[in-house]
Amino acid sequence: MDSRKPPEFTLELSADRSNVKDVVKGLVHTVFFHRYFTPLTPATHDVLDTTLPYVSEDDIESLIETRATAFVRSLDTATSTTPHTSPSHYNSKSAAPSPSRGTLSIKFLERKRRKGWFIAKADEETVWETWLIDVTLTSARSEPEAARNRRVMERSLQEAAMRVVEVVDGEKGHIPPITTNESNPFPYQIVIHPRGGG
Secondary structure, eight states: OOOSOOOEEEEEEEEETTTHHHHHHHHHHHHHHHHOOSOOOOEEEEETTEEEEEOOOHHHHHHHHHHHHHHHHHHHHHHHHSOSSSGGGBOSSSSOBOOEEEEEEEEEEEEEOOOOSSSOOOOEEEEEEEEEEEEEEEOOSSHHHHHHHHHHHHHHHHHHHHHHHHHHHHOOTTOOOOOOOSSSSSOEEEEEEEEEEO
């Protein structure tokens, strides 16, 4: 068994409450578009004036929709359970509460056959690549602050999408060989890791 740690790629996003689900879904679709090794019909979606690739497979769409919804719920839960009355939860420069944060991870797995002497053993799944999407939920108390947050959100989405392209174009040596005739040779998981404020 290979003891090397699989590569982990981190993408940073800032999003406000009204756009967080679309931003997360757009970035997850971008990762899947580049790491889903089956024939796809190219599709795109616009998120915050940025055109992103989209995987138009029902099972992927459903999984991403479900996980994005659960992720937003976990951010809402983290925000509502963070006490905002304590002075320690406020930034010293402004009276805004510290932002809620969360991480969504996408893991791509390889199925390995385990060999036994006389009995067939179950396949073993090992991670060969992990994407961590760190999201900071922002809020605004004024129109200028909302406009600034939107620019930051757009820029962080564009930078994260470009990082995905750079990684998939440059990091290919760790991708395991395809050893199956299944439609999707590599299983995947999307896992939510909520965190509280600041």
